[in-house]
Amino acid sequence: MAEVLVYVDHVDGAVRKPTLELLTLARRVGEPVAVALGAGAADTASALAEHGAVKVLTHEAAEYADYLVVPKVDALQAAVEAVSPAAVLVPSSAEGKEIAARLALRIGSGIITDAVDLEAGDEGPVATQSAFAASYTTKSRISKGTPVITVKPNSAAVEAAPAAGAVEALSVTFSEKATGTKVTGRTPRESTGRPELTEAAIVVSGGRGVNGAENFAIIEALADSLGAAVGASRAAVDAGWYPHTNQVGQTGKSVSPQLYIASGISGAIQHRAGMQTSKTIVAINKDAEAPIFELVDYGVVGDLFDVVPALTEEVKARKG
Amino acid sequence: MSLRIVVTVKYVPDATGDRHFADDLTVDRDDVDGLLSELDEYAVEQALQISENADDAEVTVLTIGPEDAKDALRKALSMGADKAIHVEDDDLHGTDAIGTSLVLAKAIEKAGYDLVVSGMASTDGTMGIVPALVAERLGVPQVTLLSEVSVEDGTVKGRRDGDAASEQLEASLPAVVSVTDQSGEARYPSFKGIMAAKKKPVESWDLSDLEIDADEVGLAGSWTKVESATERPARTAGTIVKDEGEGGKQLAEFLASQKFI
Numbered sequence: 121m122a123e124v125l126v127y128v129d130h131v132d133g134a135v136r137k138p139t140l141e142l143l144t145l146a147r148r149v150g151e152p153v154a155v156a157l158g159a160g161a162a163d164t165a166s167a168l169a170e171h172g173a174v175k176v177l178t179h180e181a182a183e184y185a186d187y188l189v190v191p192k193v194d195a196l197q198a199a200v201e202a203v204s205p206a207a208v209l210v211p212s213s214a215e216g217k218e219i220a221a222r223l224a225l226r227i228g229s230g231i232i233t234d235a236v237d238l239e240a241g242d243e244g245p246v247a248t249q250s251a252f253a254a255s256y257t258t259k260s261r262i263s264k265g266t267p268v269i270t271v272k273p274n275s276a277a278v279e280a281a282p283a284a285g286a287v288e289a290l291s292v293t294f295s296e297k298a299t300g301t302k303v304t305g306r307t308p309r310e311s312t313g314r315p316e317l318t319e320a321a322i323v324v325s326g327g328r329g330v331n332g333a334e335n336f337a338i339i340e341a342l343a344d345s346l347g348a349a350v351g352a353s354r355a356a357v358d359a360g361w362y363p364h365t366n367q368v369g370q371t372g373k374s375v376s377p378q379l380y381i382a383s384g385i386s387g388a389i390q391h392r393a394g395m396q397t398s399k400t401i402v403a404i405n406k407d408a409e410a411p412i413f414e415l416v417d418y419g420v421v422g423d424l425f426d427v428v429p430a431l432t433e434e435v436k437a438r439k440g
Numbered sequence: 441m442s443l444r445i446v447v448t449v450k451y452v453p454d455a456t457g458d459r460h461f462a463d464d465l466t467v468d469r470d471d472v473d474g475l476l477s478e479l480d481e482y483a484v485e486q487a488l489q490i491s492e493n494a495d496d497a498e499v500t501v502l503t504i505g506p507e508d509a510k511d512a513l514r515k516a517l518s519m520g521a522d523k524a525i526h527v528e529d530d531d532l533h534g535t536d537a538i539g540t541s542l543v544l545a546k547a548i549e550k551a552g553y554d555l556v557v558s559g560m561a562s563t564d565g566t567m568g569i570v571p572a573l574v575a576e577r578l579g580v581p582q583v584t585l586l587s588e589v590s591v592e593d594g595t596v597k598g599r600r601d602g603d604a605a606s607e608q609l610e611a612s613l614p615a616v617v618s619v620t621d622q623s624g625e626a627r628y629p630s631f632k633g634i635m636a637a638k639k640k641p642v643e644s645w646d647l648s649d650l651e652i653d654a655d656e657v658g659l660a661g662s663w664t665k666v667e668s669a670t671e672r673p674a675r676t677a678g679t680i681v682k683d684e685g686e687g688g689k690q691l692a693e694f695l696a697s698q699k700f701i
């Protein structure tokens with residue numbers, strides 16, 4: 121069976137969930153061979169093996185942290201040359217897309233970004249994507265070269281599928297351009313203890329209606345009662361009430377959780393673009409005419425300052 | 441020495457319009473009004489600020505697109521850019537990101553540049569990969585997705601807010617930069633700016649000017665193939681209740697019925 125390269129997103133050896141989802145999709149197309157780079161690369165092997173990686177190619181070098189994007193492209197290109205895979209799958213983060221794009225150009229291949237599903241096809245893998253703020257679903261494939269496809273978080277279930285996961289050192293020679301963009305400083309994001317926004321099963325978001333940074337405590341309390349991540353509309357972020365990393369929408373994160381709860385959010389097209397594919401959508405808004413109600417499975421027309429705390433109490437009571 | 445800045449801007453269908461696909465599965469650009477991609481306004485803004493802070497700089501806006509794409513150039517010129525280049529050719533219809541990056545790179549080289557400034561993503565395709573591709577093609581550093589950017593003494597510096605960390609980046613010119621919508625509000629064109637824009641030069645280039653063969657671009661030269669596009673079924677109308685004091689409870693019941701609690 122043909123091999124499929126899977127680019128591993130990890131933090132010091134801890135594999136992030138979207139990579140495990142990618143292994144599920146990769147197994148539909150071939151045998152997953154993982155590529156893990158940078159500090160802790162070898163520590164990823166057991167988690168990857170458990171989810172179907174037959175091989176784990178690793179390479180540790182300071183360049184991956186010290187320079188932007190290009191060293192990773194060099195390594196992935198080396199892996200493509202070593203393995204001759206049937207496809208290359210990369211998690212659809214901002215960086216993942218840039219790595220994938222440059223790789224595709226170098227190896228003379230087409231690229232598909234932000235796939236939400238992947239199946240095997242007669243002429244290579246077929247990717248499903250959403251277009252125009254998720255108002256369309258498209259199916260595409262790559263017509264030239266080795267398909268390079270980036271896949272969004274929450275596109276497949278994580279499945280256990282034990283495989284060998286043999287660790288092999290990847291040999292990488294960095295290109296002359298690898299050191300072009302220097303990372304001169306790095307401030308890691310502080311952990312909130314809540315699930316990652318793009319990976320969460322439930323997202324609770326607040327918008328302009330929350331009316332102040334301090335009031336986001338109400339949104340956070342509901343999120344915590346449900347074990348959810350917290351999101352925000354751009355209006356709330358622009359007002360400085362919540363960090364930009366939590367923004368949901370076209371220029372923020374795109375989320376596709378099982379449940380999305382929008383409070384005090386009107387539902388502008390750019391916000392919808394980031395949440396419309398959520399399985400179940402719930403909204404609380406005092407304006408019965410708010411466009412968000414066109415999307416909801418359940419909507420409450422009311423004041424979020426009444427409804428959200430009441431809901432939180434009720435959830436806590438039911439969970440015991 | 442003059443700092444030559446090229447800003448890549450895209451003309452896109454209005455996101456608040458009813459966007460759809462044409463019969464050949466390319467973006468339908470006829471039925472929805474177009475405009476300068478809002479995310480590229482941030483690129484124009486940062487380019488203008490960089491040029492204002494330089495001793496001597498020139499800002500050229502560059503677009504690839506149909507005849508109407510001139511509107512996007514006019515808007516950027518009225519914001520304050522000095523001149524514009526429009527790459528237009530019938531053979532460009534249906535060009536994918538890889539092809540777009542080829543045309544942009546050739547045009548940028550022909551125009552001459554020290555700094556390329558792009559938007560974070562186009563509002564129609566939303567791939568966010570063209571700046572990285574252009575940097576790869578030009579063989580210059582990629583300093584992308586910046587929420588803060590400055591240029592001094594031939595060095596570009598900026599802040600990139602990633603998922604795991606916020607990074608400070610630095611590279612020597614020439615370089616390709618892209619900026620996010622966190623980089624600072626874009627200015628509105630003034631009346632004076634709008635009048636001045638009418639007199640600013642707009643050059644038109646076609647594929648032969650760039651020595652690109654028709655089969656390298658367009659639908660035929662695209663390395664990806666859209667096989668189908670279906671409109672997502674409208675979400676079925678949900679239940680909407682008015683809060684009469686029981687809204688929280690009713691919502692909790694709904695969530696319980698769906699096994700979320």
Ligand SMILES: Cc1cc2nc3c(=O)[nH]c(=O)nc-3n(C[C@H](O)[C@H](O)[C@H](O)COP(=O)(O)OP(=O)(O)OC[C@H]3O[C@@H](n4cnc5c(N)ncnc54)[C@H](O)[C@@H]3O)c2cc1C
Pocket residue numbers: 326327328329330352353354355356367368369370371372373383384385386387388389390391394404405406407410422423424425478479563621
């Ligand atoms: C290029 C571009 C990119 C963009 N990207 C994004 C993006 O990524 N994400 C994003 O979210 N937006 C984005 N936007 C902005 C978007 O167009 C909207 O402006 C934004 O989503 C509005 O946020 P909001 O719904 O919180 O605010 P509003 O539209 O002001 O809505 C607030 C809502 O709260 C309700 N409300 C007020 N008080 C209460 C209360 N006490 N109880 C209950 N309800 C209440 C109101 O009825 C109203 O419906 C983008 C725009 C552009 C042009």
Ligand SMILES: Nc1ncnc2c1ncn2[C@@H]1O[C@H](COP(=O)(O)O)[C@@H](O)[C@H]1O
Pocket residue numbers: 448449450451477479480483502503504505537540544557558559560561562563565566567568569570571
């Ligand atoms: N047709 C085009 N003409 C000029 N610039 C473009 C074009 N397409 C994309 N770009 C630039 O590349 C950026 C990212 O686009 P994309 O990768 O398509 O999301 C945009 O913000 C523009 O700066």
